[in-house]
Each structure stands twice: as C-alpha cells, then as structure tokens.
Amino acid sequence: MQTIEIGVPGTADADGIVRTYLTEVVSRYHGRPATDGELSVALADEPYDDLQGDTGILLLARDGGAAVACAGARFVEGDAELTKVFTLPSARGRGIARRLILALEEAARDRGARSLRLNTRSDLVEACAMYEGLGFRSVEAFNAEPYADRWYRKDLTSAAEQTPTGP
Template sequence: MLTIETALPGEPVAVSILRLYMSEVASRWYGRPATADEVDRALRDEPADDLTGETGVLLLALDDGEPVACAGARFRGEVAELTKVFTRPDARGRGIGRRLVEAVERACVDRRVAVVQLDTREELAEACALYERLGYRRVEAFNDEPYSDRWYRKDLVLRSA
C-alpha cells in the first residue's frame, strides 16, 4: 500500500531516497553513472536539512514501508521552492510523482504560501513534463543556479481564512 508521509531529512529512510535522487541527477549531469564521491559532493552542495519545520517540508512516498519517491519545498515568505522531486525508476508510471507534488502544494496552501517555483534542467524531461501537466508555466530565470536551464512557477489558490 502506498502512503505519503512527512519525514525529517536526516532520517535513514529519507537519506536513502535522497541519495538515490542525487545519484540520478548527478549521473545525468555527467552522462555516466556518478561515483559515490560525486554523489556525496552533490548532497553537500544541495543539502536537504532545511526541509523541515518553519523552513520547509519533505514528503516521502512509501510502498509497504519502502521509500519509492520524494518531494519537498523550501518556504521563503510567500513563495515556496519545489525541490527534490524524484521517483525511483522501478516505481515510475504509477502517478506517484504527481501525488507527491500535489501533496507539497497542499502543504504550501496550508502555510498560506501562494506561489510555488522551481528550477530544473531540460535533460530531466520526465520532471519537466510532470510540472507542465500540473499547471506549472515556464518563466524567466529567477536565480543564477548554475545547473539549471529551466524555471517554472505556479500560482496556488489560497482558501479564505
């Protein structure tokens, strides 16, 4: 049974899926399987330790207790940054990524965050297609992230208080 749960970034279950995520991203960047050292460096360069409490949220999709996907958001005032969206290759095609992104959006609405934005790379084609299906629109660069070549934004509907 698939469940979506909030996790702390340092928990072993979260560390395992975040490591798989970064391994895939780094491997696509290098055009070959990334080494353990390269993955470690990427995890240091793009930490997830702020995806908890007042600064963010990290959600995991668990299939019978096994982590199969993750997604998070960093809260920056009235804007949230969608990050760490990943589904293990053996779990793709089941709508898990969509469910996770929608759960992150609900967490943003619950915190009264009206805008979600993200940066990514064209070579992460599956992710780009997912964002566009979910109503994210491409926008001009809003940061100078060296590994990004696409930027997206979605305006959320906040419920009346």
C-alpha cells in the first residue's frame, strides 16, 4: 500500500532517498556512474534542510513502509518552487511522482502561493513529460541554476491552469 507523508530532512529515510536522487542526477549529467566526490559536491550544492516549517515541505511516498519517492517545495516570495522530485527506478510508472506533485500543489495553495515553478534539464525526459502533462508551461529562466536548461511554471490562481484530470 502506498502512502504519502511529510518527511523530515536529516532523518535516515529522507537522507537516503535524496542521496539516491542526487546520485542518479549526477550520473545522468556525466553519462557515467557518479563518483563519491561528485556526490559530495552535489549534496553540498543542493541542501534541502529548509524543506520544513515556514520555508518548505518535503513529502515522502512509501510502499510497504519503505521510502520509494520524494518531492519538496520551497516557499519563495509568494511562490512555491519544486525540488527533489524523484522516484526509485523500481517504483516508476505507477504515478507516484504525479501524486506527490499534486499534494505539493495543494500544500502550496494552502500557504497562499501564486504559482508552482521548477527548473530541470532536458535530459530528464520523463520528468519534463510529467510536468507538461500536469499543466506546467515552459517559461523564461527565473534563476541562474548552472545545471538547468528548462524552466516551468504553473499558475495556481487561474482556473484555466488547474491540474488536468486523468490518471
């Protein structure tokens, strides 16, 4: 049975799934397995301890008690910014990441966010397709993230941009 719960940065489950996420992202970026040094740099460059309290939220999806996916949102200047969206390869294709993003969208609305935005890379093809299917639209860069080449935004205040229905 799959469940979604609020995760706590710094705990074993949260750190484990985020470390696995960063390992995959770094490996895809370099086109080979990530080295320990590269992973250490990624962990330092992409902290996530602020994904709690007033500054953010981290969600974990569990299947049979084990964390199989994560997704977070930072609350920045009236918007929410998605980060750390990841599903273990063994759990992909079941709509888990989509459910996590929809839950984050609801949390962002509850906190008064005007939009949900994110940056990503074009080589993360599956993720880009999922975001577009959830109603995110391509926008101009809103930050100078060196590893990003795509930026998306979803308006949370307009009925015209509400989440599409379906699987």
